[in-house]
Amino acid sequence: MTQSSSIKGNADFEMLAGARGYTGQALINLLSTHSNLDLRHVSSRELAGQKLKGYDKRDITYENLSVEDVRRMPDIDCWIMALPNGVAKPWIDAIEENGNSQSLIVDLSADYRFDNTWTYGLPELVDRSKIAKATRVTNPGCYATAAQIGIAPLLPFIDPNSYPVIMGVSGYSGAGTKPSPKNNVENLTNNLIPYSLTDHIHEKEISTQLGKEVAFIPHVAVWFQGIHHSINIPLNKTFTSRDIRNIYQERYEGEPLVKVIGESPLVKNIAGTHGIEVGGFGVHSSGKRVVVNVTIDNLLKGAATQALQNINLAMGYAEFEGYVPIPHTRTWPNERDTDTSFPGYHSKRLPVGAR
Ligand SMILES: NC(=O)c1ccc[n+]([C@@H]2O[C@H](COP(=O)([O-])OP(=O)(O)OC[C@H]3O[C@@H](n4cnc5c(N)ncnc54)[C@H](OP(=O)(O)O)[C@@H]3O)[C@@H](O)[C@H]2O)c1
Numbered sequence: 001m002t003q004s005s006s007i008k009g010n011a012d013f014e015m016l017a018g019a020r021g022y023t024g025q026a027l028i029n030l031l032s033t034h035s036n037l038d039l040r041h042v043s044s045r046e047l048a049g050q051k052l053k054g055y056d057k058r059d060i061t062y063e064n065l066s067v068e069d070v071r072r073m074p075d076i077d078c079w080i081m082a083l084p085n086g087v088a089k090p091w092i093d094a095i096e097e098n099g100n101s102q103s104l105i106v107d108l109s110a111d112y113r114f115d116n117t118w119t120y121g122l123p124e125l126v127d128r129s130k131i132a133k134a135t136r137v138t139n140p141g142c143y144a145t146a147a148q149i150g151i152a153p154l155l156p157f158i159d160p161n162s163y164p165v166i167m168g169v170s171g172y173s174g175a176g177t178k179p180s181p182k183n184n185v186e187n188l189t190n191n192l193i194p195y196s197l198t199d200h201i202h203e204k205e206i207s208t209q210l211g212k213e214v215a216f217i218p219h220v221a222v223w224f225q226g227i228h229h230s231i232n233i234p235l236n237k238t239f240t241s242r243d244i245r246n247i248y249q250e251r252y253e254g255e256p257l258v259k260v261i262g263e264s265p266l267v268k269n270i271a272g273t274h275g276i277e278v279g280g281f282g283v284h285s286s287g288k289r290v291v292v293n294v295t296i297d298n299l300l301k302g303a304a305t306q307a308l309q310n311i312n313l314a315m316g317y318a319e320f321e322g323y324v325p326i327p328h329t330r331t332w333p334n335e336r337d338t339d340t341s342f343p344g345y346h347s348k349r350l351p352v353g354a355r
Contacts, residue, residue: 012315013040013075017091018082020044022173023108026304027080028055034322070094078311081107104135104314106307110201112138121310124255125152131313142227142302143168144205149258149276150231150294151210153251162234163213171223174298188222226271229294238287245281257301270295274305
């Protein structure tokens with residue numbers, strides 16, 4: 001085994017379930033530069049037996065782990081679940097039974113987002129001290145993170161007789177690696193696919209977390225990575241665009257991952273970066289409704305970056321350890337862009353320079 005000098009003596013051992021997937025791979029990129037977290041096991045049925053690429057702290061081989069294996073792994077300090085919705089529960093039950101109840105579990109699926117015994121990990125909007133004390137953290141959804149950041153500052157000013165409407169468009173990595181019409185590039189070319197027009201799980205998540213009903217209409221587009229929201233927010237009094245921008249600037253002052261800008265943010269600027277951009281602030285001539293635009297990289301702040309923020313907070317490390325806390329720091333180019341054997345590679349993806 002190779003041991004990197006970046007791992008200190010008191011490293012915490014991690015296990016990543018769902019390591020072949022898009023969010024799993026994004027997490028591996030981040031964990032590979034973290035000073036204290038020491039990845040020990042990565043699970044994948046499809047890649048079992050293959051060497052993990054892009055992680056040079058030690059040699060790791062993908063394992064096809066079973067629930068029984070998980071029950072026999074008491075030495076793991078942090079379990080990261082990057083499995084599809086509905087798949088993680090037996091694994092989490094096994095962790096609960098393996099006698100190490102103090103180990104941290106961070107789940108990227110939606111399965112525990114409505115379970116009050118888990119802590120909802122959106123550090124910019126949740127009390128960070130709650131995350132710091134938590135051992136069970138449910139990582140927010142990607143669309144849901146961006147929508148909450150885009151609406152939260154205006155909660156006291158929303159017209160009580162109406163509700164925000166979020167039109168969201170995601171790149172197709174949001175649909176995961178399992179082939180479907182929503183991640184088929186040929187189907188997406190010259191196309192925009194609306195889906196789950198009402199009652200998408202993130203509609204419930206956003207409404208529950210904000211304590212305010214919202215409507216959310218998701219779409220998927222042909223780009224790979226990044227989400228755009230246009231959010232219409234009805235107001236309870238008249239505002240100017242400048243008033244609204246000031247409210248957002250004050251709310252997110254000191255938050256390194258949230259950047260408030262005047263113009264509408266663009267997906268091509270956020271893709272591959274750790275942050276969120278909020279802007280637009282188009283106020284209707286009545287002054288009683290505003291359209292806010294938000295962009296986020298669904299795989300980073302929408303998944304892996306946020307998971308790492310939560311792990312750092314819950315394990316007592318600096319919140320931004322493991323990545324550079326500047327919204328515009330690109331994580332590209334990386335192996336995914338050039339390695340045709342990587343499951344997420346698609347020859348029709350735009351070249352790096354074009355994004
Ligand atoms: N993609 C996004 O933008 C995004 C953003 C935020 C949150 N999330 C959430 O994060 C989770 C992972 O998403 P993803 O996009 O990374 O998914 P993905 O690319 O489809 O990857 C799924 C992973 O789970 C494994 N897997 C699938 N079915 C399994 C099963 N029955 N038993 C064991 N392993 C299984 C797959 O590997 P093998 O098939 O090789 O075992 C793969 O590693 C999901 O819950 C998703 O909702 C995704």
